[in-house]
Amino acid sequence: MADAAMAPAMDRRGLESLLSATARGDGAAFERLYHATSAKLFGICLRLLRERSDAEDALQEVYAVIWRKAGQYDAALASPISWLAMIAHNKAVDRLRADTGSRNALPIDFAEDVSDGAITAHAAVEQASEAKRLDGCLGELDTRRRTLIRTAFFEGVTYEELALRSGTPLGTVKSWIRRGLQQLRSCLER
Amino acid sequence: MSTGTDHHDPLQEPPGDDVLAGEYVLGVLDADTHRAFAARLPREPVLAREVAAWERQLAPMLEEIEPVAPPLGLWQRVRAQVGLGPPPTSHRGVPLWERLGFWRGFSAAGLAATAACLVALLVLRQPYPQYPHAPHPITMLTTIAQADGSPAFVAAVDADACTMLVMPMDANVPKGKVPELWVIAGDGVPRSLGVREMAHADAIVVPTRLRNALLAAATLAVSIEPVGGSPTGAPTGDVIAKGALAKLTL
Numbered sequence: 001m002a003d004a005a006m007a008p009a010m011d012r013r014g015l016e017s018l019l020s021a022t023a024r025g026d027g028a029a030f031e032r033l034y035h036a037t038s039a040k041l042f043g044i045c046l047r048l049l050r051e052r053s054d055a056e057d058a059l060q061e062v063y064a065v066i067w068r069k070a071g072q073y074d075a076a077l078a079s080p081i082s083w084l085a086m087i088a089h090n091k092a093v094d095r096l097r098a099d100t101g102s103r104n105a106l107p108i109d110f111a112e113d114v115s116d117g118a119i120t121a122h123a124a125v126e127q128a129s130e131a132k133r134l135d136g137c138l139g140e141l142d143t144r145r146r147t148l149i150r151t152a153f154f155e156g157v158t159y160e161e162l163a164l165r166s167g168t169p170l171g172t173v174k175s176w177i178r179r180g181l182q183q184l185r186s187c188l189e190r
Numbered sequence: 191m192s193t194g195t196d197h198h199d200p201l202q203e204p205p206g207d208d209v210l211a212g213e214y215v216l217g218v219l220d221a222d223t224h225r226a227f228a229a230r231l232p233r234e235p236v237l238a239r240e241v242a243a244w245e246r247q248l249a250p251m252l253e254e255i256e257p258v259a260p261p262l263g264l265w266q267r268v269r270a271q272v273g274l275g276p277p278p279t280s281h282r283g284v285p286l287w288e289r290l291g292f293w294r295g296f297s298a299a300g301l302a303a304t305a306a307c308l309v310a311l312l313v314l315r316q317p318y319p320q321y322p323h324a325p326h327p328i329t330m331l332t333t334i335a336q337a338d339g340s341p342a343f344v345a346a347v348d349a350d351a352c353t354m355l356v357m358p359m360d361a362n363v364p365k366g367k368v369p370e371l372w373v374i375a376g377d378g379v380p381r382s383l384g385v386r387e388m389a390h391a392d393a394i395v396v397p398t399r400l401r402n403a404l405l406a407a408a409t410l411a412v413s414i415e416p417v418g419g420s421p422t423g424a425p426t427g428d429v430i431a432k433g434a435l436a437k438l439t440l
Contacts (some may be wrong), residue, residue: 020359027274030272030274031269032266034268035265038259038264038265039257039258039259039260040255040257042257042258042259043255043256043257043258044252044255046258047255050399053398056260056261056352058265059260059264059268060242060267060271063268063271063272067272067289068272071354074242077242077246078245078249082245082246082250082252083245083249084214085252086248086249086252087243088255089217090215093217093224094224096217097219098221105395114274116358130216131250131251131253133250134247134251135250138251142278144249144250148215150251151220152217153216153217154218154255156217157217157218158219159218159219160220162218175217177213177218178205178209178212178213181209181211181212181213181216182212184247185247188247188266189319
């Protein structure tokens with residue numbers, strides 16, 4: 001295909017081949033990978049960082065990491081979009097940790113369960129079923145554990161911030177999240 | 191405290207590496223612990239596998255985050271950062287609306303008709319059907335015209351004013367001087383969008399503080415300045431061209 005702007009909708013195999021070409025230093029493949037995935041990854045950066053200019057800087061770093069680490073992608077371990085999405089999540093959390101200023105002090109309310117389990121209609125069938133499974137396992141958790149895990153993951157906040165915002169002792173927050181993570185893992189591995 | 195038959199005590203400080211890896215992926219560790227953990231990863235493959243396992247298990251949650259198109263100019267920043275050099279000069283991979291010939295087709299008189307074509311093209315050429323937000327739609331256009339009506343520049347702005355595409359036409363810029371672009375919003379104060387190139391089209395990432403100004407009914411103006419741009423932060427030379435941004439109704 002001659003025109004990067006005309007890249008078709010990318011399925012898993014398409015993204016995998018772009019990743020392996022990127023690993024070989026193929027700039028055109030990297031550009032197509034960028035155009036096929038940057039909106040998803042920008043959405044993730046924006047959700048965690050909230051400030052648009054921060055999210056733009058983070059996205060630039062994310063693709064620099066992808067360019068460097070494309071060769072480390074292992075199809076046996078994750079789907080390409082999950083792998084890319086977690087790089088974006090990871091970079092956004094790195095930026096939040098580097099910036100000590102507190103960003104969101106909204107109280108966390110356990111009575112109001114924020115789990116909406118929304119799965120976008122655009123997800124590939126395979127990914128949708130993984131999301132459904134995770135959602136099912138999250139649903140088995142106690143509301144407080146689930147709320148804390150979701151808030152932590154989507155807002156990139158620390159134990160200390162979670163304790164402060166939920167008005168719960170730090171030790172209790174740690175215990176809930178650690179037990180929640182273990183419970184989630186055993187559910188997913190069943 | 192006893193946890194009976196639990197394999198791991200979740201209250202144990204510090205927790206086992208499997209739990210710590212989950213906390214790292216979740217993003218709840220404080221700055222020091224987060225950094226210290228990240229530093230272990232390159233030399234501890236077992237730990238790296240734990241992280242990969244948690245990433246695989248938690249990643250599906252990210253499915254529910256809606257895609258948002260990044261500003262158009264960001265790809266060029268990525269490209270420069272990874273050392274891929276300047277953009278190719280051929281048309282391969284360059285979207286139609288960033289190509290010189292396409293913009294040369296504009297004229298003040300034909301602007302409305304051409305704008306309609308541009309919108310149609312953006313809709314038709316939408317390259318990634320799985321993400322309805324891409325590409326960033328252009329929603330404002332103007333010809334920055336000189337006193338005789340001839341266009342000095344054509345500018346297009348995207349929906350949230352993050353990116354402006356600026357195409358030089360035939361501005362009369364005296365030798366040894368440079369054109370500087372300004373946005374003038376409701377308060378009448380010109381704010382600089384920088385010195386512009388006459389040689390090629392640019393995608394400008396609009397500074398955050400100027401985005402609101404662009405979204406309000408704004409005028410763009412070009413002044414003639416010494417090399418390096420206005421030394422005062424306000425136009426110092428002749429204003430050679432002006433144009434009011436027009437919203438495209440989609």
